[in-house]
Amino acid sequence: MFNAAKDLFTSKAARTYANNFIARYGRIEDLNVDSRNRKLHVVAVLDGEVDAVTLDVDSYEIHSEGAKRFVEITSCRCSRRWVQTLLNDKVVGRRFELPPWAAAAL
Numbered sequence: 001m002f003n004a005a006k007d008l009f010t011s012k013a014a015r016t017y018a019n020n021f022i023a024r025y026g027r028i029e030d031l032n033v034d035s036r037n038r039k040l041h042v043v044a045v046l047d048g049e050v051d052a053v054t055l056d057v058d059s060y061e062i063h064s065e066g067a068k069r070f071v072e073i074t075s076c077r078c079s080r081r082w083v084q085t086l087l088n089d090k091v092v093g094r095r096f097e098l099p100p101w102a103a104a105a106l
Contacts, residue, residue: 003036007035028043039057039059041057042055074093
């Protein structure tokens with residue numbers, strides 16, 4: 001029960017954060033975090049795309065370095081081939097620093 005409530009709060013906060021981050025490219029319509037299984041599901045409407053784009057992060061890892069925490073996406077799938085290629089080239093296997101609220105939630 002606690003995990004579900006935490007994931008709901010985290011999902012809403014992450015959607016707001018992500019929308020600010022990608023505002024030039026489109027918007028996130030739905031974002032669901034499953035912290036227990038380390039998965040994410042995202043539905044986005046990207047500028048220039050007719051249909052929504054879905055992204056499933058099948059696994060991610062959290063790393064700590066001192067007081068900082070990082071997320072590393074280890075596996076993901078996307079409904080658009082070009083976005084999948086971009087993710088494979090620029091996101092999968094790289095570490096990204098988490099904001100403090102996300103570090104505590106994930």
